Amino acid sequence: MNPSLAGTPPLGLYVHVPFCRRKCAYCDFYSVTHLERRGAYLKALSREIGLRQAPGRAVDTVFFGGGTPSLLTPRQVEAVLADLAGGFAMSPLAEITLEANPGTVDGRRLAGYRRAGVNRLSLGVQSFHDGRLAWLGRLHDRTQALAGVRAARAAGFHNLGLDLIYGLPGQGIDDWRADLDTALCLEPAHLSCYLLTYEDATPLGQARRAGRVRPLSDRAAAELFDFTHAYLESRGWPAYELSNFAARLEDRSRHNLKYWTLAPYLGLGPGAHSFEAPERWWNDACLEAYLEASRAGRLPAGGRETLAAGQQMLEAVFLGLRLSAGFDLAGFEARFGVAFATVFGTVAQALEGEGLLAAAGGRCCLTPRGRRYHDAVSARFAEVL
Numbered sequence: 001m002n003p004s005l006a007g008t009p010p011l012g013l014y015v016h017v018p019f020c021r022r023k024c025a026y027c028d029f030y031s032v033t034h035l036e037r038r039g040a041y042l043k044a045l046s047r048e049i050g051l052r053q054a055p056g057r058a059v060d061t062v063f064f065g066g067g068t069p070s071l072l073t074p075r076q077v078e079a080v081l082a083d084l085a086g087g088f089a090m091s092p093l094a095e096i097t098l099e100a101n102p103g104t105v106d107g108r109r110l111a112g113y114r115r116a117g118v119n120r121l122s123l124g125v126q127s128f129h130d131g132r133l134a135w136l137g138r139l140h141d142r143t144q145a146l147a148g149v150r151a152a153r154a155a156g157f158h159n160l161g162l163d164l165i166y167g168l169p170g171q172g173i174d175d176w177r178a179d180l181d182t183a184l185c186l187e188p189a190h191l192s193c194y195l196l197t198y199e200d201a202t203p204l205g206q207a208r209r210a211g212r213v214r215p216l217s218d219r220a221a222a223e224l225f226d227f228t229h230a231y232l233e234s235r236g237w238p239a240y241e242l243s244n245f246a247a248r249l250e251d252r253s254r255h256n257l258k259y260w261t262l263a264p265y266l267g268l269g270p271g272a273h274s275f276e277a278p279e280r281w282w283n284d285a286c287l288e289a290y291l292e293a294s295r296a297g298r299l300p301a302g303g304r305e306t307l308a309a310g311q312q313m314l315e316a317v318f319l320g321l322r323l324s325a326g327f328d329l330a331g332f333e334a335r336f337g338v339a340f341a342t343v344f345g346t347v348a349q350a351l352e353g354e355g356l357l358a359a360a361g362g363r364c365c366l367t368p369r370g371r372r373y374h375d376a377v378s379a380r381f382a383e384v385l
């Protein structure tokens with residue numbers, strides 16, 4: 001290992017695979033449906049890895065996200081992993097996650113990913129209800145979702161996560177509980193449960209603006225959010241983050257924990273974001289610009305910013321409060337050279353008085369009631385600086 005890298009925290013690598021067979025109605029992630037561009041993308045990705053490589057820099061997580069990474073063949077995933085292993089010091093114990101859409105996989109493909117080195121699968125089930133899946137514009141139906149889980153198990157994926165979406169128009173607690181019960185019966189290692197949002201640029205966002213879709217009221221959505229946390233906790237599945245649940249601590253997503261703890265990560269591929277304090281930088285969210293930069297032999301740089309100390313402190317608070325365990329107060333002081341109470345004491349005390357925040361045992365976290373107000377609490381901290 002390069003001696004100058006001793007003591008440097010390990011990197012997480014995020015690989016954005018910007019292809020989808022078709023766009024889901026709610027999705028604002030960057031992806032295109034020109035699947036014939038996959039070959040050109042993979043060549044450009046290989047070049048980007050070459051340009052950004054840091055031999056000797058330890059890497060302990062890799063996350064293939066998208067888009068639909070399961071539109072790559074196992075051999076293509078294996079080649080990307082070989083490039084990454086050539087450019088970084090990949091830990092033999094690295095968590096290597098791939099997001100898969102149940103409409104794009106079968107047992108053979110999943111077994112191929114496992115052989116290629118993928119050891120964690122995140123399956124985008126979203127719902128087990130055919131009508132709701134169709135409304136969301138998903139490729140797959142309930143039968144394919146269940147078959148995907150069975151095939152993942154047969155392929156040797158014990159570390160299997162399921163993604164679900166709730167809070168669809170007209171959805172009540174009984175309906176949502178049925179999805180949760182189905183998911184729990186399948187005994188995954190990890191659950192992500194996202195409350196549906198209506199992003200402006202999506203077909204659903206437009207339908208909402210045009211009055212063609214009536215979202216749940218804020219109150220009904222908040223009730224579903226609270227129900228999700230209480231119900232999963234009662235089934236032995238506590239939240240470790242606002243939208244993420246695991247029955248065992250070791251099944252938390254090690255890669256995603258980096259985002260919430262300001263750990264460094266490097267994003268590769270169109271639109272991918274990177275962070276290493278105090279810098280944040282990102283690639284253009286445009287496949288053609290990405291390919292063009294690659295042909296010209298330059299990095300596909302979209303932008304870069306240096307976070308001032310105040311911004312970093314705020315991010316440590318916003319992101320840390322997403323975690324059920326919150327953030328460590330001594331760690332905050334060690335990182336920023338100033339006590340949390342010195343900067344945020346007044347607002348933190350007020351939030352404690354309102355029952356939204358708790359500071360105990362050297363940590364600061366949201367209370368169960370405060371979780372549903374994460375955005376509002378974050379805004380109160382932002383007013384301080």
Ligand code: SF4
Pocket residue numbers: 019020022023024027028029031066067068101124
């Ligand atoms: S939700 Fe996933 S599969 Fe659907 S368009 Fe977005 S990235 Fe693609």
